[in-house]
Amino acid sequence: MPDVDAQTREIYHRIAKYTMTSPERIAGLCQAVRYVTDAKIPGAYVECGVWRGGSSMAAALSFIAAGETERPIYLFDTFEGMSSPSTHDLRAKDGTAAAELLRLSKKSDKIWCNASIEDVTINMASTSYDMKRVTLCKVWLNRLCQCKLPRKLQCCDWIQIGTNRPDMNWSTFIRAWFLVGF
Ligand SMILES: C[S@@+](CC[C@H](N)C(=O)[O-])C[C@H]1O[C@@H](n2cnc3c(N)ncnc32)[C@H](O)[C@@H]1O
Numbered sequence: 001m002p003d004v005d006a007q008t009r010e011i012y013h014r015i016a017k018y019t020m021t022s023p024e025r026i027a028g029l030c031q032a033v034r035y036v037t038d039a040k041i042p043g044a045y046v047e048c049g050v051w052r053g054g055s056s057m058a059a060a061l062s063f064i065a066a067g068e069t070e071r072p073i074y075l076f077d078t079f080e081g082m083s084s085p086s087t088h089d090l091r092a093k094d095g096t097a098a099a100e101l102l103r104l105s106k107k108s109d110k111i112w113c114n115a116s117i118e119d120v121t122i123n124m125a126s127t128s129y130d131m132k133r134v135t136l137c138k139v140w141l142n143r144l145c146q147c148k149l150p151r152k153l154q155c156c157d158w159i160q161i162g163t164n165r166p167d168m169n170w171s172t173f174i175r176a177w178f179l180v181g182f
Pocket residue numbers: 018019020021048049050051052053054055056076077078079080081082083113114115139140141142143157158159160181182
């Protein structure tokens with residue numbers, strides 16, 4: 001990453017083995033955190049689908065570097081790997097169905113994205129971010145969040161979000177957020 005600053009490079013090297021996110025996207029995330037802190041934009045950091053927590057570690061380290069240690073961090077995941085793919089989930093480069101890719105793999109292979117909540121807790125704690133501000137939510141987003149999501153929160157990958165469930169009011173749960181993609 002020749003074009004990024006030393007701090008971002010250092011953060012990336014620290015978290016690289018805990019993320020599937022590319023160096024460029026981690027650099028973008030660090031920059032986004034810096035923008036939010038410089039502009040004093042309030043709110044929480046939310047990541048849906050965290051695997052071993054590397055992206056959130058990069059965010060936490062960037063918050064610490066900016067002198068912010070109190071921003072709430074929410075990490076949503078099954079902490080048991082991917083939920084079942086649908087027929088819409090295809091590998092971009094050749095159209096192979098995700099179900100087929102999973103069938104041909106072992107449960108321990110990276111494609112299953114298995115990482116436990118204990119592993120992610122240890123990894124997040126290693127950043128020295130105040131763990132009282134970090135909430136890990138074990139949740140199957142495709143089952144529980146049959147709700148109307150606020151416009152600012154979007155999901156990608158094969159996490160499926162259903163349609164309206166008016167009884168869930170996310171806006172009282174988290175006031176503002178920004179989301180990292182995969
Ligand atoms: C590609 S990995 C995420 C990579 C991560 N953002 C990183 O920085 O390395 C996808 C994650 O989504 C989680 N996931 C998949 N389906 C889910 C669902 N229905 N609800 C919650 N988490 C889910 C998996 O357990 C996995 O950790």
